[in-house]
Amino acid sequence: MRETQSNYKVAIIGCGRVSKNHWGPINDIEGFELASICDLQPERGQPLADKLSVPFYRDYDTMLQERPADIVCVLTPSGMHPHHVIDIIEKYGTHIVVEKPMALSQSDLVRMRNAAEKAKVKIFPIYQNRYNKAVQRVRLDLSEGRLGKIALGTVRLRWCRPQPYYDRDPWRGTWAMDGGALTNQGIHYIDLLQYLAGKVESVSAKMATQFVDVEVEDTFVATVKFLSGALGVIEVTTASRPDDFEASISILAEKGTAILGGLACNQLDCYTLDTTAETECSVEIPDAYGFGHWDFFRDVLEDLDGGKPHPISFETGCDAINLLNALYRSAEEGREVFINEKLASKRLGEENADLKAIYLAEATQA
Ligand SMILES: NC(=O)c1ccc[n+]([C@@H]2O[C@H](COP(=O)([O-])OP(=O)(O)OC[C@H]3O[C@@H](n4cnc5c(N)ncnc54)[C@H](O)[C@@H]3O)[C@@H](O)[C@H]2O)c1
Structure with a gap:
């Protein structure tokens, strides 16, 4: 109560x-x-x-x-x-x-x-998605040192967004109002990558528009270096056909491996530290939006009631936007971009009156 x-x-x-x-x-x-x-x-x-x-x-x-x-x-x-x-x-x-x-x-x-x-x-x-049971379990073990040092953190998002998806509304698929697969669909997972594996130091990226007629990319790949010294790989595409397949994150660490899978990191497909968690922390979801909004709103209430501050602060929310811009800038310039350069994408969020x-x-x- x-x-x-x-x-x-x-x-x-x-x-x-x-x-x-x-x-x-x-x-x-x-x-x-x-x-x-x-x-x-x-x-x-x-x-x-x-x-x-x-x-x-x-x-x-x-x-x-x-x-x-x-x-x-x-x-x-x-x-x-x-x-x-x-x-x-x-x-x-x-x-x-x-x-x-x-x-x-x-x-x-x-x-x-x-x-x-x-x-x-x-x-x-x-x-x-930060509220997903699988995410919370792996984050807890990482933060309490049970998984040890991370060697590699990866994101793999393979969803299907054909032309009618973009044609539904004028804002979709534009640099001014939407951004591509990395922004619209990938943002959750680049947020989770840093939530689990820590902050990124630099990125080297490439992007392409493969199967749809839009301004933005439908396929994005990057290699990543974390501040911790860990390496990472980001693979985000909405060009998978004929359907959505997965949005997964793998954390390969000294003392074990975690593979968070399912449509939206809602399953713990492999967890060598505690295989019982593979069942306990896997939840069926009706669509890629999942159930996290309910926990999110409970935390809004607690924060406004003067209880604990919301765990997803404005400031931690900014980390994914900074990484997003560095990733685009790297793909745009064809070079490694460091987060502390604080560069913006040349096109994402451009003016379109x-x-x-x-x-x-x-x-x-x-
Ligand atoms: N958290 C998630 O998993 C998740 C899932 C889907 C969408 N989103 C985000 O939610 C936002 C909306 O996405 P959507 O798929 O619902 O888009 P949508 O196009 O289906 O809905 C947006 C609605 O906003 C209305 N709108 C725009 N300007 C308005 C204004 N000035 N006043 C009143 N209404 C206005 C439009 O008419 C439209 O109906 C996007 O930023 C998207 O990235 C998040």
Whole structure:
């Protein structure tokens, strides 16, 4: 039972594919109340509002003026996250839950951090796979030294995203609003790689667009050197056909090997340190989004209630964005790039006024 009785009113902006992983936990967890939802496209938002019995708005300004919220979930296209997060914080001073990737560029992270500090609110970035049982078990053993020194950490993501996936919405497959396989799909796993194996020192990468007609890459490979001296390999593709196969991470360490597999690192396929954990820490999931959003929202509640700070802080959320940019920069320049060069990708998050105009709150007035 929660000791405090505060009920946090939550508003959702963006009623697309990921929204069920927000209204689901908000409805299920005592302490949250879904106040209202919003989408520029009424055909997406209105049926959902009817189903959930909450008011629907096309425009978030009207929504937040008429129905003040304590927390706003920003589930809009990735390249719009900084604009929407900062706009909402500055106008309404709410806490923010923001989907991955929280931003595309490091400069936007700075602007978001400054806005939150000024308004004294929190930004909670989503990396729900950190909650996977398999991830938690391996991380605990690594942090308590039971696996010893890491020799090699690898990511292998083999998913299928054919042309109709990109054609569904104008933002998909663009440098300004989405990024490629490494950003949209790979971000979870490059986050987990550092979560488990520690921070990266340098990367050498290559990318290509193989099977779809989009600006961004559908296939990305890199070699990695960690600060610890461990080496790593990243292989991320959405060009696997005809289906999704795996999103796995391997940690090869002095005292044992961990292979986290399944569709989204939801299984512990091999764990030489404790083979019983292979069953205990493997969980079936209905889709690649998994169940982590529920634990994530419980931790938001605990943080706002004054309990333990959220384990996924804004700052640790930035590590994956820094690595993402270094990886692209390496592929763009064809050289090894060091994280401490703090370089941004030349294209990820680039300005595109026409695309941005589609997703501004004012777009409803058009
Ligand atoms: N954590 C995960 O596993 C996960 C899974 C899927 C998507 N995501 C992320 O969630 C975000 C959304 O992805 P999606 O697949 O749900 O996209 P989507 O295109 O299906 O939905 C986005 C919705 O936002 C709406 N929107 C855009 N601008 C708006 C505005 N100004 N006001 C109101 N509504 C607005 C659009 O109309 C659209 O319906 C992306 O950043 C994506 O990377 C995360």
